[in-house]
Amino acid sequence: MAEILPRLQEGHAPITLHQLFRDALDAYEDWGDGATEPEVVFETTPVRISQVFDALKECTDIVPVNVIGDITERLTKPWEGEGPLDEMTFSTAARVMSVLVRKRHHSTQRI
Secondary structure (H helix, E strand, O other): OOOOOOOOEOOEOOHHHHHHHHHHHHHHHOOOOOOOOOEEEEOOEEEEHHHHHHHOOOOOOEOOHHHHHHHHOOOOOOOOOOOOOOOOEHHHHHHHHHHHHHHHHHHHHHO
8 A cells, every 4th residue: 555644754743644643543532342443534545543553653743731641541551751741752652552453453353
């Protein structure tokens, strides 16, 4: 499949990719039991949420504070950032969400 999402530039993502990440978080939240992996739309192209998370795995941009809670509430252990402001990069957030998507796929395959 051809690369459809914008690439990172020296570790930074364009704002459209940040917004797509938020859309993917919302889609993950709404993912019903037994349903296929949700998709979001980039420009006019449907993209699986796992592709969005994969695209941001090397992103060094900081996740907005209002989004961090959407990610950390899904963790089984408390999360603490390395800095004094408990900052989280999109890389960390994308990796967390990628694991959660894989777990979700695994749990639906066992049913």
